[in-house]
Amino acid sequence: MILFFSLFAGVNQAKAEAALNINADGAILVDAETGKVLYEKNADNVLGIASMTKMMTEYILLDSVKKGKVKWDQEYHVSDLVYKISQRRDLSNVPLRADGTYTVRELYEAMAIYSANAATIAIAEIIGGSETNFVKKMNEKAKALGLKDYKFVNSTGLNNRDYKGEQPEGTGAEEENVMSSRAVAKLAFHLINDFPDVLKTASTPKKVFREGTDDQINMINWNWMLPTLDYGYKGMDGLKTGTTDFAGYCFTGTASRDGKRFITVVQNAKDASGQGGYKARFEETRKMMDYAFSNYTTEQIVPKHYQVKGHKTLPVTKGKEDQVKIYTKSAIKMVVLNGEKNNYKPVLVLDKKKVNSKGEITAPVKKGETVGYVTIKPKNGEKVSFLTEEGQKKVKVDVIAGQDVEKANWFVLMMRGIGNFFGNVWDGISSTVKGWF
Template sequence: MSPLLPTLLATALLAGSFTSAEAAPHAKPKAAAARKAKPAAPAEQAMTTDANGQSIPLLENKAWVLMNFNTGQVLASSNPDEPLPPASLTKMMTSYLVEQALKSGKVKPDDKVTMSESAWCRGGKNGDSCMFVPLNAQASLMEMLRGVVIASGNDASKALAEHLGGSEAGFVTQMNAEAAKLGMTKTHFENADGLPGANHKASARDMAVLAAAIIRNSAEYYPLYAEREFTYNNIKQGNRNALLYTDPTVDGLKTGHTEEAGYCLVASSKRNGMRLISVILNASSKQARADQTRVLFNWGYANFEEATPAQAGATLTTPKVVYGVAPEVAAGVAKPWTLVVPKGQAAALKTEVTLNPGLEAPIAKGAVIGKVVASANGKVLGEAPVVALADVERAGFFLRLKQRIAGWFSK
């Protein structure tokens, strides 16, 4: 036998191990094919029009939402409020409750969590995602949390549910209570891992709300959602969120898939200080959910920007106050006020303040005394309450009398 034959056979087998859609690494096209090949023109994104007449991407899935994190404003959506099977997106609520328990001190990162028989993963049957903790073994709570967030372990989800709730059913009660607290009105959980259940449903809008809560309230633990791999028990598993490997602006959050739910993805991206949250429910494939998320992020950042019509604590106006120890009060917005506006309109923003009539002391600092409306090119884009920026005490009898008499002569 020629000494080159084994090498040739091995090369042939290696080349054949790649699918037709996935070229072998460093493969070079034949010269003739290279001469004929032309770069494919990028497909133009199909668009449609929403109920407000806004042109938005047309995506092939059952529901999607694109939300601005800072304001909670939904920039665009399709079927955002229909309860649908969320698959492993469910684990976002599981991880969120664990994170909040860690913040409150109810549990500690090094607490030992037992893998019970009811939580144990029996070899990943039926497509189950697993952390692969052995039966009756223990892992630290932080290891289990990473097993949920990164490896999407059903076993870790159930074990943590039992650890925090006494039972999975007890934990599910906590999940639904928290969903109600966050305003997730179209969501009902039946388990901690997202496997199909008759009434286990969530809407795209609700999943965006939950993602925002994780980013805002679990900031210490949010970096977990950007980790690309997790190793436990000598088993290395990669994060299934493909955008973490291809888009450096994406830093979370969670994938999900069952036959019933299709391919789902909740992701967040931050570019130039603006953070967007995207939710895709029931896409046809892993590739589709990633591509559709890219479309939404690119469309959102291309078409919108954040603006600050008024700075918190800055005086917008100084209305007169009747019967106060001071004749007027500084008024403005108490909290940071951010609006999402169409790209290019931030510089054109104008504000108009409307005050409640007949302001009379006493007025407490922070009391709402009117509103401020922001508009651009004649279109109203948002409003915020105007509050008193200082206390105004009520004047004594003689000062009030003096003010009243002065008021008579000023008419």
């Protein structure tokens, strides 16, 4: 009666790999609601991430604002390091004045839209007191989010040599931030689900920094897949590009259409000739997005109040009734390949704390009481991978009692005991008599 299965790696990989030929050192495609992995290529290889690093800086900033530790209108006075980095036009930057004062929101928008490196360091200093302290927070947060295969050495994604000897303490001049595609996708998954407003800024195609002043500068979003930019893609509203010689051309994208949202990651993307470039990272992203939107649909696999075949009731001991109806508390929905809804079967797992070794529940039983859960399993033996445990829980729903079952009184229990005793005696006699013949 008690059935169990685990959800691990690799759903429909053969089909996805046949349909896609992603030219990148690492890549992954996931459903943004559940984190279900739909396609992956070298997803656990640790690679450079360049400015995709800034997603972690964004996460920590947004978390700090939410907790009241930082305010959007809080003012920042430019440090020597931030000033020097901001004057480097060979790096992505908005120039900042040495004696300037800037709000957290201004710096955040420069970071999220224009990938401004000095503005990012400024945010690190605001939160951590120094970038060195902030980098510690980045690695701590990565661990707290359950990321694997990562290392942060600065807040920006720059190569440490770009700091010209002033990189965060304890890090080497040739070090860079690294992550696996799976870890990058998991960070992006947490970022847009924990702080969905990040997409309002990430989807801003153009903005003028310090508009109306002598310092104004036009910021064009480096995500050229935003609908109004060069490689516009319908529904694209995030998230972060990254480029260095070490990391190559990288991009974490997210797009939403018709109630479906997906997240993609490409690291060191290249074109058909093996050359990296802006176009390559966006075209490889487009392949995955097109595949996802064309081939996947959110389906209700198990309806609300569903009763598993052969397990519509649960035996009850010491109750006025000897069984209780059980069913799912809610429905299970999941993104699946078109036409494969029926490829999944429900699996019942009873709570061992609620049932005895015979699979019986002891009265009294309350209507709505949880007695276990139902999850789903592919009939063809394939296994399903999710970025997070929370994602796995979304394909698992409680099974509850459909009615009250009161505990029987002492007299009824006594009479049942007597009846069972004589029943067992009679069974024993019958077996003995049968044995004579």
